Amino acid sequence: MREFILRRCLLLVPIIVGVSFLTFLIFRVIPGDAAVLICQFQCTPETLHDIRHSIGLDQPFYEQYYNWLKGVVQGDFGTSAQTHLPVTTELQRRYPNTLELLVLSLLFSLVLGIAPGILSAVRPGTIIDFLVRLISVFWLSIPSFYLAILIITFGAEWFGWSPPNFATGKTAGLFSDPATNLETFVFPALVLSVGSAAVIMRLTRSSMLEVMRNDFIRTAYSKGLRERAVVWRHALKNAMIPVATIIGLQIGGLIGGALLVESVFSINGIGNYLVVGIETRDLPVVQSLVLIFALAYVLINLIVDVSYAWLDPRIRYA
Amino acid sequence: MATEAAVSIELEERIRPRKPLWRKLASLAYHHPLGAIGVFILIVMLICAVFSSLVSPYDPYQVAHSTAQIKQAPSLSHPFGTDRLGRDVLSRTIWGARISMFIGAVAVIFGSTFGTFFGVLSGYFGKLIDSLIQRCIDVLLAIPALVLLLAIISVTSDPNSAVHKFFHNYTPIPEGTWLGMPEFLKLFVMCLGISVAVAVGTARVVRGAVLSLKENVYIEAARAMGASDRRIMMRHILPNVLALVVVLSTIFLPLAILAEAAISFLGLGVPQPTASWGADLTGNNQNDAINHAIWWPVFFPGLALSLTVLAFNMIGDSIRDISDPRLRGGGGGGGGGSSTGF
Numbered sequence: 001m002r003e004f005i006l007r008r009c010l011l012l013v014p015i016i017v018g019v020s021f022l023t024f025l026i027f028r029v030i031p032g033d034a035a036v037l038i039c040q041f042q043c044t045p046e047t048l049h050d051i052r053h054s055i056g057l058d059q060p061f062y063e064q065y066y067n068w069l070k071g072v073v074q075g076d077f078g079t080s081a082q083t084h085l086p087v088t089t090e091l092q093r094r095y096p097n098t099l100e101l102l103v104l105s106l107l108f109s110l111v112l113g114i115a116p117g118i119l120s121a122v123r124p125g126t127i128i129d130f131l132v133r134l135i136s137v138f139w140l141s142i143p144s145f146y147l148a149i150l151i152i153t154f155g156a157e158w159f160g161w162s163p164p165n166f167a168t169g170k171t172a173g174l175f176s177d178p179a180t181n182l183e184t185f186v187f188p189a190l191v192l193s194v195g196s197a198a199v200i201m202r203l204t205r206s207s208m209l210e211v212m213r214n215d216f217i218r219t220a221y222s223k224g225l226r227e228r229a230v231v232w233r234h235a236l237k238n239a240m241i242p243v244a245t246i247i248g249l250q251i252g253g254l255i256g257g258a259l260l261v262e263s264v265f266s267i268n269g270i271g272n273y274l275v276v277g278i279e280t281r282d283l284p285v286v287q288s289l290v291l292i293f294a295l296a297y298v299l300i301n302l303i304v305d306v307s308y309a310w311l312d313p314r315i316r317y318a
Numbered sequence: 319m320a321t322e323a324a325v326s327i328e329l330e331e332r333i334r335p336r337k338p339l340w341r342k343l344a345s346l347a348y349h350h351p352l353g354a355i356g357v358f359i360l361i362v363m364l365i366c367a368v369f370s371s372l373v374s375p376y377d378p379y380q381v382a383h384s385t386a387q388i389k390q391a392p393s394l395s396h397p398f399g400t401d402r403l404g405r406d407v408l409s410r411t412i413w414g415a416r417i418s419m420f421i422g423a424v425a426v427i428f429g430s431t432f433g434t435f436f437g438v439l440s441g442y443f444g445k446l447i448d449s450l451i452q453r454c455i456d457v458l459l460a461i462p463a464l465v466l467l468l469a470i471i472s473v474t475s476d477p478n479s480a481v482h483k484f485f486h487n488y489t490p491i492p493e494g495t496w497l498g499m500p501e502f503l504k505l506f507v508m509c510l511g512i513s514v515a516v517a518v519g520t521a522r523v524v525r526g527a528v529l530s531l532k533e534n535v536y537i538e539a540a541r542a543m544g545a546s547d548r549r550i551m552m553r554h555i556l557p558n559v560l561a562l563v564v565v566l567s568t569i570f571l572p573l574a575i576l577a578e579a580a581i582s583f584l585g586l587g588v589p590q591p592t593a594s595w596g597a598d599l600t601g602n603n604q605n606d607a608i609n610h611a612i613w614w615p616v617f618f619p620g621l622a623l624s625l626t627v628l629a630f631n632m633i634g635d636s637i638r639d640i641s642d643p644r645l646r647g648g649g650g651g652g653g654g655g656s657s658t659g660f
Contacts, residue, residue: 018457026473137352137635141628143576145583146620149599153607153616162608256464260580264604274465275584278472290469294461 004309008302019294020072024065027287077288082280087288090273098269100174100181101262102254104189105196109250112197114243117204121239122231124209132201139198144257148191148264163187163265188265192257196250203246208239241312248304252297353636359629363622366412367419370498376406378413378593389612399614402602411618413593417499418626422575424509429516429574430567434559436517437524442532442551451521458518467577470511471586475504482507500592508587512577516570523566527559568637572630579623595623 052058059067071078077087120132156162164184174181211217212235220230259271266272270289277285337345347354366373376396382388382404392399398407440451458466474481485491485503496502531537532555540550579596581587588594590601598619606612 014453015456015460018453019460022457022461023469026469133635134352137628137631141572141631142624143579143620143627145580146599146624149604149607149616149620153611153613156608157611157613252462255462259464259468260583263584274468275586278468278584278586281472281476286469286472290461290465293465297462298460 001310005306008305012298012302015298016295019298020069020291021065023287023291023294024068026290027283072288072291077292078284080277080282080285082282082285087285090285091270091288091292094268094270094273096174097267098258098262098271100185101189101192101258101267101269102251104185105192105254105257106247106251108189108193109197109200109254110247112193113200114204114240117201118208118231118236118239120201121205121208121212122227132205136198136201136205139194140202142194143260144191144195145260145264147194148188148261151187151191152264184265184267188261188267192254192261195257196253199246199250200243203243204239207242208235211235211239214238241308244304244308244311248301251300251304255293255297350636350639352632353639356629356632356636359625360633363415363626363629364419366415368416370413370416374406374409374412376409378405378409379591380405389606392614398618401615402606402612407615407618410593410598410615411595411622413498414595414598414619414622415626416497417505417588417592417594418575418578418623420497420499421505421509421512421578422571424506425512425574425578426516426567426571427513428510429513429570430520430563432513433517433520434524434556434563437521438528438551438555438559440521441525441528442547442555444529448525452525455518455522458514459522463515464577464580467511467515467581468584468586470514471508471581474507474511475586481510501589504589508578508581512574515577516567516574519570520563520566524559524563527562528555531555531558568630568634572627575623576627595619 049058068078075088077091079086080090083090116132116135120129123129152162163186164180217230217235220234221227225234255271258269259275261267262269262271263275270292274286274289274293276282277289347357382400384404388400388404389402390396390400390404396406396408398411400406401410436451440448461469473479476482482503485507486493491503491506493503494501499505537550537554540554545553578587578594579599582594582596583600585597585600588597590597599616603615607616
């Protein structure tokens with residue numbers, strides 16, 4: 001097990017270096033001159049030269065990369081070109097919101113996905129199975145940002161209710177006022193979870209159907225076990241293995257979806273920060289955020305992989 | 319010899335007269351109703367996309383001259399109502415189909431072509447080329463899809479960017495309106511951005527298929543006869559992965575359409591007046607819907623987008639159902655599926 005974890009960690013090193021290099025390359029080299037973007041209209045050659053010097057653009061390419069990387073490792077992501085505040089400060093203010101949104105929506109997608117998936121696989125061909133499959137196709141097809149707008153619009157029109165949000169300042173912290181805080185986050189999380197819940201639902205169903213055909217299931221039935229015992233103790237454990245791997249991939253989707261959902265529900269999260277950063281062409285912000293999202297995604301996948309090997313010893317020794 | 323002849327005669331007697339094509343299609347549609355609905359929706363959307371100017375009742379960019387014509391609720395003369403500038407929402411939704419279908423199709427065509435190219439190279443040659451290409455793909459896959467797309471598009475969409483300048487200077491792609499799509503070059507650059515994401519996914523899967531294909535005896539035979547690497551790849555490997563590539567592109571097409579909508583929704587894709595489903599869901603329309611209960615300019619384009627993706631998913635499910643009978647639980651539905659969180 002230790003060897004397995006070590007090997008997976010070592011495999012990550014080239015990926016992380018590659019991602020950092022790619023983000024650096026995209027934002028420093030390809031779009032031309034970051035200095036022109038910063039000073040925008042009042043560009044004299046002198047100010048341009050000064051800006052270049054101050055952000056280190058007059059240094060050779062590899063030195064710029066080295067300096068940037070050195071800063072990132074020390075937790076210094078540079079300063080925003082728009083607000084001139086350190087990116088790290090803004091990140092510290094925003095990351096709890098995104099984290100809460102992602103954790104809640106992962107929870108929702110697991111609950112909404114696994115239970116109907118099992119139900120549908122245990123009773124194939126029935127009306128329940130048909131409904132579950134129909135719902136999963138619909139959920140898979142509705143874009144999260146559209147669903148978000150529908151909920152806000154029709155919630156306000158029919159029930160006179162809209163989720164408290166950061167724009168109106170009506171929200172609260174998770175620990176100081178949990179009820180209001182959850183009222184803010186439940187709907188965004190639900191909207192975000194719908195797509196991945198559908199994927200988990202379908203995968204649970206097909207994987208469960210596969211497992212239920214096995215000999216050991218027939219044996220369990222024929223030795224007189226009740227169905228509940230067969231499903232929970234024998235089938236589910238085996239059926240959850242492919243589901244566990246897809247959870248890692250789903251988190252990538254959730255991170256992408258968070259950008260959209262945060263901007264509709266005006267949640268002050270990292271995703272919203274990235275969108276605003278791109279709109280205002282704030283390159284230091286965008287560059288650091290892309291790196292952070294990628295790192296988070298890679299690390300989460302590492303955790304999923306390790307836990308997956310821990311769940312199923314067959315993978316460890318393969 | 320005699321027994322063989324007898325068997326063939328007996329078989330011949332059992333063969334029923336061939337059903338006409340429409341009967342076959344009808345029975346297919348009967349057994350897979352969801353797939354049939356999907357095909358129907360898709361045909362409607364394709365007609366809207368190709369014949370937008372004939373199907374749409376008004377000009378999608380025609381701004382109303384009097385305030386009485388703006389923000390009208392759905393009625394007989396404007397079935398989907400009019401937006402804040404008095405533009406007919408039905409017409410905008412129909413023209414939006416053209417943008418969506420075009421971007422989806424072009425992104426997938428470019429993406430699968432490049433993806434197949436790199437996938438075949440990587441799988442066939444192995445060793446250094448393989449690990450080089452695969453490490454690049456690892457890096458690209460390590461960034462969440464939408465974040466990667468936004469990064470690419472924020473860099474390429476700038477009119478001063480190298481990519482934009484290259485297409486402007488060295489290709490005949492028009493900068494202005496073409497085929498009824500305003501700012502065509504910008505759209506095209508966006509397609510290329512989306513196609514990078516498609517290519518990464520395609521290359522990974524194609525490589526896997528090529529790895530097992532190249533172990534076949536006929537590849538060895540071709541090599542023994544002195545065929546060059548290029549010939550083996552073009553004549554023996556490529557035709558065998560094409561079916562896989564086609565299946566992959568039907569999976570990527572709705573994702574590409576959703577990606578365009580998501581990017582335009584964030585205000586980073588299709589420029590403003592253009593009738594695009596994603597762009598119509600954002601900005602002033604979104605504000606009107608949320609704060610003033612004018613839901614129709616947002617509701618219908620979003621509905622069209624959802625229906626299109628739904629159609630692709632239902633068709634995909636039916637195909638998977640037909641090809642993989644193990645998942646059959648009484649018609650319709652099926653396997654894992656994919657979501658990018660849009």
